Amino acid sequence: MAHLLKNLTNSIWHAFHALQADATNTVAKSKLKVLTANIGTLMDLYGVEKGLEHYRSTQSLTFDQYIYYLQKEVFSSVTDATSVQTLKTMEEGVDEICWLVCKKIYLERSHSVFNDHSVYQLFRIYCLLAETDSDATDSYLVIMHGDEVARIASHLVMSLGLQWDAADFSALSVAIGTFRFPTFLAVLESKYSGGNTLDVMALSEAIDDLYQIYIENVVKKGYLMKKGFLLPTLRYFWFILRPGELTYYKDPQQKEPSGLILLNANCWADTVTNGGKPDRRFVLSTPEHRCIELMAEDHKGRLQWLAALQTAIQHSSEKIGYQRSLANQRRSLRQAIKQEKEETKLELQHERQARIAAEIQARKLETLSKEEGAKVQQLEDVKQKLELLLQEEKQALRDEEIVRSLQARVLREEWEKREQLERLQQEQQELLEMEKMKRMEFEQMQKQNEQQLQNAELRLQHLEAEREHLDTELRTAREKVKRAEEAQFLLEAQIVTRPLRGSERIRRTQSFIPTTKERPLSIEKIDSRSMTIQKNI
Structure with a gap:
């Protein structure tokens, strides 16, 4: 049965701990073979220690590994059909074997008060009420809770007729911390055994009474x-x-x-x-x-x-077992209380954190409320300003309506003016068209005048040339006249000087008088013609 090995785990741990040669938390297989052979012989199992040679490849085993081997190879022979008396006998025998292995460590004390048998009885009580724990190196430790030690010590003190001081033990328990078996034995011998005032027989009877209650389950x-x-x-x-x-x-x-x-x-x-x-x-x-x-x-x-x-x-x-069941209940209750305390501690921490967070939140909210108050005041000011602006806007809207009506009237007037301007523009356009037509006509007339001017200039040039020609002819004619006059004068002078004959005088006279064709224009005619040309120009 599984609970038999569980009941014997604490005593087997003490034997395992006594066999350790160093601080590696392991024991050589050769030492464990002896312990396993004794346990197997007690349970009518022979040769169970031989399996340790083939169990794992190491030369030593940890406590967990050894317990696993015992569970699979030794205690697996115990079934549910095994009687309660047989289980008690096996448990007592295994405890005695484990005590034989480890008693040398615990019986060697400087100031011993209990005899060896009483120490053995206390050892079995301790293994019954103790519980396993792990240290920093994750190795097993068998310790007894302070409440269980107080229960044993108070019963021992009252059995001896002494007075129990719970407050003193609480202070002592806080100072010691954890109770391993040497500590448990030293506390009972030094503080709660009555010192030298009681004899060994009274102590043995008191411890025997404890043994009957816790080991033999005497109700x-x-x-x-x-x-x-x-x-x-x-x-x-x-x-x-x-x-x-x-x-x-x-x-x-x-x-x-x-x-x-x-x-x-x-x-x-x-x-x-x-x-x-x-x-x-x-x-x-x-x-x-x-x-x-x-x-x-x-x-x-x-x-x-x-x-x-x-x-x-x-x-x-x-x-x-009755006392073991009560011990398990007390252990479960302590664990529940411990868990509840841890949960309460966590809750207190959470509440403290929540309170701190709430205070921070309250301060934030207060700051926010002040900021909100300032913002509300700002909003009130803004509201007043907005109301003023709204009134101004309403006034502006009214003014805008007035302006719009005025603008509409002005717009109508502008439309009317625009229509007038369009009419004027149209009239101006028409006038411009007329002016353009007149301009075109004027340009044509100007072109014609220019053409006429050019023609006049050409004619003037022609007339100038003609005038120059006429001037040349006039000069030529004047020279001829002058020569004729001079010749006439000479002739007259000659005529005066000698008389000619009639026929000769007539020839000479005819030879000097020009003909009609050769007769030059008179000066008056030439002058009149140049005046006419100048007018034409």
Whole structure:
């Protein structure tokens, strides 16, 4: 069964730790073979240690590897059909083997108070209540929680008749931190064993009482009166109640029990009334013994025994062990509380962060509110300005309407003026056309005048040439006249000087008088012709 190896893991770890030769957290296979052979012999398995030679290729194993080998090769032979008593015997035998391996380390103490057997009993109690943890190197550590140490120490102190100081132990637990077995043993011996005032026998009885409660799962023990089966008389017996069984002895020193009552889920305990009044008696009903009548010393004892019987009946079918089950519950509760504290711590951190964030957000919001207030004031100012601008715009719109009406009127007037201008432009265009026509006519007339002028100039030139020719002829004629006059004068002079004959005088006279064709123009005619040319020019 898997829980058997789980119950023995702590004691096997102590043996494994005692076999370590260095700080590598490994043990040589040769040493583990001896431990494995002893465990296998206890469980009627022979030769299981030989498999270590072929298990992994290394010469040493870590604790995890060794536990895995035990689970697969040794404890796999334990099945669910194995009885609870057999499991208890195996567990006790393996614890004794592991104690033989590691006891030398724990029994060598400078100031020993407990005897060796008591130390062994405390060792088994420690392995029952301790839990595994890992250190910085990820190796196993078997430690006991401070609450469990306080439970054992307080029970030991009260069993010795001393006073328990919870506050002092809390301070001590905080100072120590983790309780390994040497620390656990040293704390009990040095602080909670009563020192030299108590004898060894009292300490042994107190530790034996602890051993019975935690290892042997004794729920309750004490004297009860039992009614016999054959003779209905009440006799005192020493009863020891465990989950699943109620054993009674003639006295506490008796080794063999006088009787054994098996308990299961079909059993129950109930009170007995005496005429409607509470009685010290109670009845235990079982399928085998029918009804067993018991009687406590007082009413308080009766109630305690009834509660203890109910607990023993409820846990009668458990194979894990009553105290181990309670220890697991306390461990689960501590883990839950630790997780809750961590969650609470995380929640507090989150709340602190949220509060800081909220404060920052509040400051931001305050800043934003101030900024918003300033913006609102600015917006109010802007609003007032906008209202003024709106009024001005409305006034401007009204003015614009007036201006638009004026512009419309001006536009109409401009259209009218434009129409007038267009008419004037058209008239001007017409005038320009007329002017253009007149200009063209004038140009034509000017061309004609120029042509006429050119013709006149040509004629003038011709007339000039003609005038020059006429002037030349005039000069020539004047010279001829002059010569004629001179000749006439000479002739007259000659005539005066000698008389001619008539015929000769006539010839001479005719020879000097020009003919009509050769007669030059008179000066008056020439002058009149030059005047006419000048007029034409």
